[in-house]
Ligand code: FES
């Protein structure tokens with residue numbers, strides 16, 4: 248039988264294929280270099296022309312005629328089709344009660360009700376709401392004749408700077424409707440029974456409305472007061 252060490256001059260043992268470890272490393276390095284050079288050869292030459300980016304253009308807005316029902320009144324408008332409901336309310340109808348906090352659906356300051364359900368008006372286009380009944384804070388009540396939720400916020404000090412308050416109140420009114428309609432939340436324990444008006448339920452349901460003044464405890468107290476219910480926790 249042939250001595251494996253005689254297969255190479257360095258006397259390294261060879262494996263069954265007859266390759267020594269040193270030869271294997273040399274071969275591997277050469278293969279890697281060949282692969283790398285073949286990729287390099289495929290690279291685009293430096294002078295390859297690149298299509299220039301299209302020059303920015305001043306787009307002509309697409310305008311649309313629409314009518315919006317807001318707080319019981321019909322308004323005829325002609326708007327850029329990209330106008331959000333929030334901008335239509337604030338900038339075109341001068342209903343500035345709904346506030347623009349983040350304009351990204353994260354703070355709830357722009358909350359209004361559409362057909363009785365709360366939505367973030369910064370996240371929806373005005374054009375999508377023809378025929379809907381839109382209610383803003385101005386439509387809930389007036390300083391002389393407040394909605395019970397507005398009165399409860401005043402009574403319980405449910406605000407400090409007041410910036411989030413219109414959205415909080417619209418959201419709170421819709422929250423009580425959701426509870427009354429038996430719509431469960433993430434923290435409702437018993438889905439077969441009516442949801443209880445607990446602090447936990449209210450905090451969860453109102454979690455989309457941020458208050459930078461931190462009036463949360465008073466807001467929960469105000470909603471409980473407006474519902475005419477003591478905390479059932
Ligand atoms: S402004 Fe709409 S959620 Fe913040």
Ligand code: FES
Nearest residue numbers: 407409458459460
């Ligand atoms: S009262 Fe100031 S942000 Fe809520």
